[in-house]
Amino acid sequence: MSSKDGLLPGFFCWVDAAVTDPTASHKFFSELFGWGRRVRPTEQALAYNIMTLHGEHVAGICHVEPEGPSQWMSYLLVDDLGEAERRAQKLGAEILRSNEEIKGFGHMSVLEDPTGAIFALWETARGGEPGIPFGPNSVGWTELITTDLEKATRFYQQLTGWDYYDTRFGDLEYRVFSLHSQEVCGMKTGENRSYWMVHFAVEDCDLAFRRGVELGGSELLAPFDLPDIGRCAVLADPSGGPFGIVQYPTGSAG
Numbered sequence: 001m002s003s004k005d006g007l008l009p010g011f012f013c014w015v016d017a018a019v020t021d022p023t024a025s026h027k028f029f030s031e032l033f034g035w036g037r038r039v040r041p042t043e044q045a046l047a048y049n050i051m052t053l054h055g056e057h058v059a060g061i062c063h064v065e066p067e068g069p070s071q072w073m074s075y076l077l078v079d080d081l082g083e084a085e086r087r088a089q090k091l092g093a094e095i096l097r098s099n100e101e102i103k104g105f106g107h108m109s110v111l112e113d114p115t116g117a118i119f120a121l122w123e124t125a126r127g128g129e130p131g132i133p134f135g136p137n138s139v140g141w142t143e144l145i146t147t148d149l150e151k152a153t154r155f156y157q158q159l160t161g162w163d164y165y166d167t168r169f170g171d172l173e174y175r176v177f178s179l180h181s182q183e184v185c186g187m188k189t190g191e192n193r194s195y196w197m198v199h200f201a202v203e204d205c206d207l208a209f210r211r212g213v214e215l216g217g218s219e220l221l222a223p224f225d226l227p228d229i230g231r232c233a234v235l236a237d238p239s240g241g242p243f244g245i246v247q248y249p250t251g252s253a254g
Helices: 022-033 081-090 149-160 205-214
Strands: 012-019 036-040 048-053 056-063 071-077 094-102 106-112 118-124 139-146 163-169 172-179 182-189 195-201 218-226 230-236 242-247
Touching: 012 022, 012 118, 012 139, 022 036, 022 048, 022 056, 022 205, 071 195, 071 242, 081 094, 081 106, 081 118, 081 149, 118 195, 139 149, 139 242, 149 163, 149 172, 149 182, 205 218, 205 230, 205 242
Parallel strands: 012 056, 071 118, 139 182, 195 242
Antiparallel strands: 012 071, 036 048, 048 056, 094 106, 106 118, 139 195, 163 172, 172 182, 218 230, 230 242
């Protein structure tokens, strides 16, 4: 898990997808984004698959039982997992999986925030450098769609120390969070449920969208222009997990 500049606690450092059909997802994302694949043996029967881009770890894919939801999960880097867990619980989060060791990489916990969104905390192993590559076909943005924007804001601010400002993109009211003067993620209000959405940067949104549908993905939101940001769309992979794609203006950093 390496990155261009390294990351500090309070930034997202990893993403993975829990899917009902890992084989189909491997093929889909490899053909859509040009990812390679490495398999990490686990104690369970099914392995954890690390997807790669230009030789760097870019995302993970693992198996979820058919009755479970296919979804992407974002990992928030912390310097002390136990302390972060305790603070999150005091702030109203539920611990779903606590302090699991991923040998050679670090420790993780999976939580549900007070609005119902699932995310992970990650403490990297000593000497490790967490993170993911930057640029096309890697993570370009992370956002929370939440049923209670103010409750989510209070929780994550107190957990991480994020600052925020409110803005508009056309008709969309949006909240942008930052840490150490660097943007971390965004939040917006949704009606049905709360969840974290991963957006992958692409060079051509329309082309990637058409290609994703051709490869067996489902259209959730057709390409559209977001003022001052770029061109965006939302798809579901063959297992049903939603993800976004975003084409930033030439020369813009995602």
